[in-house]
Amino acid sequence: MTDWEKLLEALAEVDEDIDFANECALIDDGVIDSLTLTQIIAAINDAFGVRIVTGDLEPENFNSAQAMLKLVYRYQERK
Amino acid sequence: MSILSFEFLLFIAVIFCVYYVLPTGVRWLALLIGSAFFVFLSGWQSVLHLGAIVLGTWLGGLALERVKRKRGLLCLLLILEFGALILVKQDTSRAAPLGLSYFTFQSAGLLMDVYRGKVKAQRNVWKVMLFVGYFLQLSQGPISSWKDLGEQLLEGHPLRPVSFVSGFQLMLWGYFKKMVLADRLAAATAVLTQETGALPGWMAAGGVLLYTVRLYADFSGGMDVVRGISRMLGIELPENFRRPFFALSVAEYWRRWHITLGGWFRQYLLYPLTISKMGLKFGKAASRWLGKKTGRAMPTAVTTFLVFLLIGIWHTFSWNAVIYGAYFGLLMAASILLDPLWKKMNRRWKLGQKRWMYPWRLVRTWLLIFPAQFFAFTESTAQSLAVIRQCFAGWSFSGAVDKLTGIMSAKEWGIAGMAFVILMLVDILCEAGFAPCERLAKSRIWVRWPILLLLLLGICVFGIYGPAGDSSAFLYTQF
Known part of the structure; x- marks a missing residue:
């Protein structure tokens, strides 16, 4: 399973109604609220073992699944 | 000053x-x-x-x-x-x-x-x-x-005529809300703290409802004044109120009422606590007992409760503030934990798309918010409980007109009613996406200025002035 698929699977577990693969303004358009955002962070932590810190809770990091994967890679590089 | x-x-x-x-x-x-x-x-x-x-x-x-x-x-x-x-x-x-x-x-x-x-x-x-x-x-x-x-x-902003006029407009609108409506309702809400025992049920409940309207007109009016003046200087302050009376859930109400306070707590307390090492560990432990969805929501539910408790206590150090905060905290925590169930129901019956759900959700939100208002208008729990008791004490309408005109004259009630209708009309237009303020700021000079002069005249004639010519202090300056 690729990282992309792993992320989409984790995100679908959080909310299956949201089209994470294609949406690109999840925060800006209000598709995800603060509850969903904190759950996404918990799901990313479960799937990839990285703990996102509050300083990275910026819309540009969570507006799309691609942006989230980039953020995950940044954390993995730092490890 | x-x-x-x-x-x-x-x-x-x-x-x-x-x-x-x-x-x-x-x-x-x-x-x-x-x-x-x-x-x-x-x-x-x-x-x-x-x-x-x-x-x-x-x-x-x-x-x-x-x-x-x-x-x-x-x-x-x-x-x-x-x-x-x-x-x-x-x-x-x-x-x-x-x-x-x-x-x-x-x-x-x-x-x-x-x-x-x-x-x-x-x-x-x-x-x-x-x-x-x-x-x-x-x-x-x-x-x-x-x-x-x-x-x-x-x-350092250049003088932009459109921003200047739009800011002036917003400032006038704020003064209207505060001086014509909020300060006029002060007399009507004062009865709640003065003669509770003699009030019929409808007056006690109505008084609390009027207090909510007054608080909205007072606080959001003040915000419009400072945002308007700032806009005239080219500075855009964030919105603090987005027509809270039209919220369809308690969570949405808090995204529309005192927005920047909620945003501050979310940014600097809720997020750091929820996604901290401890928060994530707690979520994992809870997932084992409650299933992944509810378990993962547990840290957010607990921190949300804490945040609302603190928002309550921030107002005053009183039991009323604790009750107010804990009430909203419990409601919000429950809505977070029940979110998966709600989504499931929505998927099955497509409730979100049904038209009749709109008025029901509006009324439901107000039925949930209203009880908290009993603890907002005073710091004394005994006083709040007395008003709640009074609501159930009997709803005799005999002599209702005399009772109302005893608080303030029929003319004053009429002005307050008109001001409220104007406020609601503007809010409804904004809610419908008509953007009346933006349209007015860009409208032709012979359309815009008569309306603004009328508003100015309305404030001068119908505004409530204190003994020194000043209006009474804003409710939220005390915090």
């Missing part, structure tokens, strides 16, 4: 002249000197407290960029800031410094942003002072971050 006084209008006129005469690069100095003057007039406690907070924010910010033990230093700075806030607020024998909570929140936000590396520590102490003590947001907010406000204050 109250922002409703005649002196304030003169003061603003001077600020405008100096601001727009100065070269763009140093226009912020007009705001700085204006803010210093404003704080100076509000007493030595304000000068000392704000001065200490500004120095702490400036030196603390610089130190946070240099020291190794950043977290320890940040904790120390926050303990000092909030310790001072609590100490001053719990001493009710003295008046608290002007805008105490608002500048404390703003300063703490800046320090946390520097700690997180989101903004650079400001080297110029005067720039820190302007951000923390900007006179227009000092008395009752909105609470802004450095990114939202700091750079805007320092930029």
Whole structure:
């Protein structure tokens, strides 16, 4: 399973109604609220073992699944 | 100096002249000197407290960029800031410094942003002072971050006629809400704290409802005034109210009511706690017992409860504030934990798309919010309980007209009613996306100015003035 698929699977577990693969303004358009955002962070932590810190809770990091994967890679590089 | 006084209008006129005469690069100095003057007039406690907070924010910010033990230093700075806030607020024998909570929140936000590396520590102490003590947001907010406000204050804006007119309009609208509606309703809501025992049920319940309207008109009116004047200077302050009476859920209500306070708590308390190591561990442990979805929501539910409890206590250190905060905290925590169930039901029956759900959701939200208002209008739990008891004491309507005209004359009721209808009409138009304020600001001069002059005349004729010609203080300046 690729990282992309792993992320989409984790995100679908959080909310299956949201089209994470294609949406690109999840925060800006209000598709995800603060509850969903904190759950996404918990799901990313479960799937990839990285703990996102509050300083990275910026819309540009969570507006799309691609942006989230980039953020995950940044954390993995730092490890 | 109250922002409703005649002196304030003169003061603003001077600020405008100096601001727009100065070269763009140093226009912020007009705001700085204006803010210093404003704080100076509000007493030595304000000068000392704000001065200490500004120095702490400036030196603390610089130190946070240099020291190794950043977290320890940040904790120390926050303990000092909030310790001072609590100490001053719990001493009710003295008046608290002007805008105490608002500048404390703003300063703490800046320090946390520097700690997180989101903004650079400001080297110029005067720039820190302007951000923390900007006179227009000092008395009752909105609470802004450095990114939202700091750079805007320092930029120096050219005079833009459309912004200037739109700001003037917003300012007038704010004065209308405060002076024509909110202050007029003060008499009607005062009966709740004076003669509870003699009130029929409908008057007690109606009084609490009117208090809610008054609070909205008062606080959002004040926000419109300061946002309007700021816009006239080219500075856009964040919105603090977005038509809360049209919320379709309690969560949405809190996204529309006192938006910047909720945003501050979300940014600087809810997120850090929920996604901390401990929060994630707690979520994993809860997932084993409650299933993944509910388990993962548990940390957010617990921290949300805590945040609302603190928002309650922030208002006053009283049992009423605890009840108010805990009530909303429990409602929000329950809605977070029931979210998966709600989504499941929605998928099955497509409830979100049904038209009849709109009025039901609106009414349901108000049925949930209304009980909390009984604990908002006074600090005394006994008083709140007495009013609740009174609501069930009997709804005799005999002599209703006399009772109402005993509070204020039929003419006054009529003016309050008209003002409320106008407020609701504007809110409905905004809600429907008609954007009446923006349209008016861009409309032709012979359409715009008669309407604005009518509004101005309405405020002058129907506004409530105190003994010295000033209007009464805003409800939220006391926090």
